[in-house]
Every structure is written in structure tokens, then in C-alpha cells.
Amino acid sequence: MDSHEVQLASYPDGAVEARNFRIETAQVPELGRGQVLVRLRRLGLNAGLANRIGGPNTAYGPGIHPGDVPASDGVVEVLDSRSDLFHQGDLAVRKSPWRSIEVAAADELRRIPALGADIPLEAHLTVLGHVGFTAYTGLMRFGGVRAEDTVYISGAAGGVGSCAVQFAKAVGATVIGSAGSAEKVRLLGELGADSAFNHHDGAALDLLHGAATDGIDLCYDNVGGEQLEAALEVLRFGGRVVICGAASQYGKAGDRRGPVNYLRMIHQQLTMRGFDVTFNEDLRQDFESDATRWLRAGTIHSVHTLIDGFGRIPEAFASLLSGGNSGRMIVDCDG
Ligand SMILES: NC(=O)c1ccc[n+]([C@@H]2O[C@H](COP(=O)([O-])OP(=O)(O)OC[C@H]3O[C@@H](n4cnc5c(N)ncnc54)[C@H](OP(=O)(O)O)[C@@H]3O)[C@@H](O)[C@H]2O)c1
Incomplete structure (x- = not known):
């Protein structure tokens, strides 16, 4: 099975540019017990990630150096499962390495509840994410x-x-x-x-x-x-x-x-x-209940800039850092 990943290719000289990244083919290992095979469907990008390029490890994640694959939150679909927690076709949110298909520990995934087709996938990376x-x-x-x-x-x-x-x-x-x-x-x-x-x-x-x-x-x-x-x-x-x-x-x-x-x-x-x-996970239930209610009532909306194609992650990230987004910068990796 083909998988691709985005690696940091070089440290930026000033602003981060798309050419500081490269796309490589990635190996997909055998699925082990307690693991799931997932496909990345939507990837949310964060400006703060640029702060970790060439830097030390922080509470937000490790420093990012040439050859490393950054990670940010994504919506994934389960393609295969060797865990009781998830079945084929389930959707979940996870801290996703910038990799199109990969094996993940099932307990790293947060299940997306069946909220109905009226709620777009992107909302799980914005107002509900x-x-x-x-x-x-x-x-x-x-x-x-x-x-x-x-x-x-x-x-x-x-x-x-x-x-x-x-x-x-x-x-x-x-x-x-x-x-x-x-x-x-x-x-x-x-x-x-x-x-x-x-x-x-x-x-x-x-x-x-x-x-x-x-x-x-x-x-x-x-x-x-x-x-x-x-x-x-x-x-x-x-x-x-x-x-x-x-x-x-x-x-x-x-x-x-x-x-x-x-x-x-x-x-x-x-x-x-x-x-x-x-450090505030105890507030999550209140958040999910308020945000879902507001979303359903039309009081709030998912606000995002959607860029099509896994291969455009570097371009989307560079654009985010130069203010090219309205709302969350999200890459649609389905295509
Ligand atoms: N405390 C936490 O737990 C936590 C968690 C997640 C994120 N964060 C932080 O929250 C902030 C927002 O995150 P986000 O994901 O919403 O990022 P984002 O979508 O990239 O928003 C950041 C915005 O900051 C503005 N900006 C960037 N450089 C600027 C500059 N030099 N001067 C003035 N404005 C500038 C840009 O808006 P304009 O183009 O409109 O100026 C940019 O869109 C980030 O600083 C992130 O690190 C904190």
C-alpha cells in the first residue's frame, strides 16, 4: 500500500517556504495488536508549529529538524483495525503526522461521534476541535x-x-x-x-x-x-x-x-x-456540549480555508504563516 509523508527538508532562511519541505514515499508497517490503519482525510495546520522548527522540545511537541515529519491535528478514517475500540469506516481525530496512510495506536485516537451529515468534517478541526x-x-x-x-x-x-x-x-x-x-x-x-x-x-x-x-x-x-x-x-x-x-x-x-x-x-x-x-481536559465535556449546541443552532460556524491535496501541505503551511488563511488552514487530503 502506498503512503506518502511530508518531511522538513531544510531550515528556513527567514520565513518558512514550501521548498523547506519535501514529499517522500513512506513504508506502512504490518498492523499489530491494539493498532489501527488510518487514512488522513483532513489536516489542520498551526502557526505555532513554525516555532518548533530548529528549536528544542517543548510542551507542544518535539523540535522539528531536517528529515522529521511534523504532526498536527487531523481527521482520519479507519481502514483496518486490530483493536476493539475502532472498526473499519470509523472517523476519529488525532495528532496526525503529515503522512497519508499509517498505522497508529488505537488509544491515541479520539472518536468522532455520529453527529450527522449536517456537520462538516472540517468542524472537527475548528469549532469542535x-x-x-x-x-x-x-x-x-x-x-x-x-x-x-x-x-x-x-x-x-x-x-x-x-x-x-x-x-x-x-x-x-x-x-x-x-x-x-x-x-x-x-x-x-x-x-x-x-x-x-x-x-x-x-x-x-x-x-x-x-x-x-x-x-x-x-x-x-x-x-x-x-x-x-x-x-x-x-x-x-x-x-x-x-x-x-x-x-x-x-x-x-x-x-x-x-x-x-x-x-x-x-x-x-x-x-x-x-x-x-x-492541562484542561476536565473542561472538554462542557466544551463539546456547548459548541455542539451552538453549532446545531447556527450560532457558530466552522471557519476555515480549505486547500485541496495532500501534496499541497507545504504550500498551505507557508501560506498560513504569511496570513493566507481565514479561520483554520485545513488541507483536504481525500483527492
Ligand atoms: N495556549 C495554548 O494552549 C494554545 C493552543 C493552540 C494555539 N495557541 C496559540 O494560539 C495562537 C493562534 O493559533 P492559531 O492556530 O489560531 O494560528 P493561526 O490560525 O495561524 O492564527 C495566527 C494569526 O496571527 C496573526 N499573525 C501572525 N504573525 C503576526 C504578526 N507578526 N503580527 C500580527 N499578527 C500576526 C495572523 O493573522 P493576520 O494575518 O490576520 O494578522 C495569523 O493568522 C498561536 O499563537 C498559537 O501558538 C495556543
Whole structure:
């Protein structure tokens, strides 16, 4: 049986490009006890993965070096099984190496419940998936979002951000989002954001001041840098900041910028809290029940950019890092 894998071919010299990867044929080993043979159907890509290229092992996964096959969350279909947990035809989500067909331990897979054909496969990588769970955990547990809050979300058109916008709206909050193009700003309007701006249109502080004339209560930060500093300036007394990510600072080891105005935290009695979603599994049932209900009711939607073809994973990843996605970047590997 033919399988293919995407390997890192070389370290990027600056921005990650598609040519830093190569596609090779892969061996599929014999199926052992407790294992399943799976086919990758949809692959979700994460900007944070670029931060691990050439880097050390972190809580998010090992450093990625030439010859390595990266992994991110994917929807897989079970082709064959030597486990009681899964049968042929079952669908599941797993941390998927960028490999078209492979053998996996059955207990690494999370079964996709039979939700019905009205729910697209991609939703399991967006509002019902890891990015959705990250947004939910950050907003609900660490941000304590409330209907009366004005929430500012940076990187709001990305995978996590587009879920955070929709979840914050679902609980009734007022939402301001930032994104990197006019098209993404339009998308934020479609998702229900009350106000949105393109962070390339001027200084972050001026843009956020203009969008949040009465200040904000909660900042959900995916980006860091100038946008985080702007948020610290406009947070009301007692405001909260949830640090989910820092996309503007990735790949800048040794030259990272923290907020120069963090003393605002003293005078405004602000709280800044980072979190790692992997330590919050106890919240998953609440997340699945709320997100499925909101999805069924049409309150939230799967927001993704779909690229066709396993062979286009390198191109899709490079495009994600240069802002070519609206919502989650997903590769359809069926073709
Ligand atoms: N804490 C956790 O447990 C956890 C879990 C998962 C992910 N994360 C983090 O959450 C963040 C969002 O993840 P994601 O999967 O949603 O990524 P994503 O879809 O790539 O979104 C990140 C967005 O950040 C923006 N961005 C990138 N570089 C930027 C720069 N230099 N300045 C300003 N904006 C920039 C881009 O949006 P524009 O093009 O619109 O500017 C990009 O779409 C990442 O930082 C990731 O590492 C954290």
C-alpha cells in the first residue's frame, strides 16, 4: 500500500517556504495488536508549529529538524483495525503526522461521534476541535468571559481567534477583533464581531482606541507585541488579559519583545494569565456540549480555508504563516 509523508527538508532562511519541505514515499508497517490503519482525510495546520522548527522540545511537541515529519491535528478514517475500540469506516481525530496512510495506536485516537451529515468534517478541526477547545478554555476558564464584557481578540480571523470571536458572541459579550487584511476584517463582521480593524492600517494603539472608545474588559491575545501593548493601554480598571499565543514573536528567539508598558498592570489592577490548553481536559465535556449546541443552532460556524491535496501541505503551511488563511488552514487530503 502506498503512503506518502511530508518531511522538513531544510531550515528556513527567514520565513518558512514550501521548498523547506519535501514529499517522500513512506513504508506502512504490518498492523499489530491494539493498532489501527488510518487514512488522513483532513489536516489542520498551526502557526505555532513554525516555532518548533530548529528549536528544542517543548510542551507542544518535539523540535522539528531536517528529515522529521511534523504532526498536527487531523481527521482520519479507519481502514483496518486490530483493536476493539475502532472498526473499519470509523472517523476519529488525532495528532496526525503529515503522512497519508499509517498505522497508529488505537488509544491515541479520539472518536468522532455520529453527529450527522449536517456537520462538516472540517468542524472537527475548528469549532469542535483543538482550536475551538483552546478558545473555549482561554475565554471561559482563564478569561471568565461574561455577557457584559467588551472583549478584544487579536489574531481574530485565525483558527483559535475565529472560534474565540464566535464563542464570546455566543455568551453575549461585545467583541472587537483585529486581523491582517480587509477581507479578514469583513469575515469578522460576518462572524458577529461588533467592530474590527486591520492591524496594518496604522498604529495598533490608535486603531484599538478608535474601536474601543469606552475601553475593554478582557483581551484574548494570540499575537503579542504591539497589539498586546495597545490592549494594556485601553483595558479598564480591573481588566483581564489571557495570553493564548504570541504569533508576532515566533521565530525571534533572543529578540522577543514583551510589553514595554506592563506597569499599567499596577495602576489599573490588571490580571494577565497565560494558559496551556493541554492541562484542561476536565473542561472538554462542557466544551463539546456547548459548541455542539451552538453549532446545531447556527450560532457558530466552522471557519476555515480549505486547500485541496495532500501534496499541497507545504504550500498551505507557508501560506498560513504569511496570513493566507481565514479561520483554520485545513488541507483536504481525500483527492
Ligand atoms: N495556549 C495554548 O494552549 C494554545 C493552543 C493552540 C494555539 N495557541 C496559540 O494560539 C495562537 C493562534 O493559533 P492559531 O492556530 O489560531 O494560528 P493561526 O490560525 O495561524 O492564527 C495566527 C494569526 O496571527 C496573526 N499573525 C501572525 N504573525 C503576526 C504578526 N507578526 N503580527 C500580527 N499578527 C500576526 C495572523 O493573522 P493576520 O494575518 O490576520 O494578522 C495569523 O493568522 C498561536 O499563537 C498559537 O501558538 C495556543
